[in-house]
Amino acid sequence: MREVNQGMRVALEMTEGFEGRTVTVDNFFTSFPLAEELHKRKMTVVGTLRKNKPELPPQLLQTRLRPVLSSVFAFSRTQTVVSYIPKKGKNVLLLSTKHRDPAVEEGPKRKPKIIVDYNHCKCAVDNLDKVVGTYSCSRRSSRWPQTLFCNILNVSAFNAYILYTDVNPSWNERKLFRRRLST
Known part of the structure; x- marks a missing residue:
């Protein structure tokens, strides 16, 4: 129902x-x-x-x-x-x-x-969708549990990245490819 x-x-x-x-x-x-x-x-x-x-x-x-x-x-x-x-x-x-x-x-x-x-x-939701779409562990599958699990992994990895960069703001400040690092 x-x-x-x-x-x-x-x-x-x-x-x-x-x-x-x-x-x-x-x-x-x-x-x-x-x-x-x-x-x-x-x-x-x-x-x-x-x-x-x-x-x-x-x-x-x-x-x-x-x-x-x-x-x-x-x-x-x-x-x-x-x-x-x-x-x-x-x-x-x-x-x-x-x-x-x-x-x-x-x-x-x-x-x-x-x-x-x-x-x-x-814009934060749009950015999450963009990053998860670009760097994804998902594969084409007709099994919804696998798709859900991969989506959880993708979002969790992005959340871990956000937390890590918040705790360690200088972790990669001298790199030249900063545009790819920004969220």
Whole structure:
């Protein structure tokens, strides 16, 4: 049997006992009930939204008549939703309980502040995916336990590297290939 609201359950379990933090989540976890529950726990959330959420107003989903690089904001008492059109036919939706104003970044892309903050916080996850994809012990397999085990090894090795470089910051400072060493 498939579990309902699994993303919300996992996010609430992972944030149990925390207060005053900002949680950045992907569209699997982001929901309006999660935002309300985290707000009750004195936490804020920033996350991408799927377009099939029934709470979304239709004005945010429409892309046809909107110009490229335009943003439309919707506000409730505790939540802000932004719809951003980065290119023709593409709509990026984000939910935030941290942002309360329709701030848009100056520059050629005119990104909303919510998207800038989301991208800033998600860069560590993107970097992990990039490193694990580049230096991986995984092999093609149809056996899911083997695939899971290899993924655990990959992430554990990267975490060990991060801890080691944090404890020993000068371990390789004279090397010329520093770009490969940075995380």
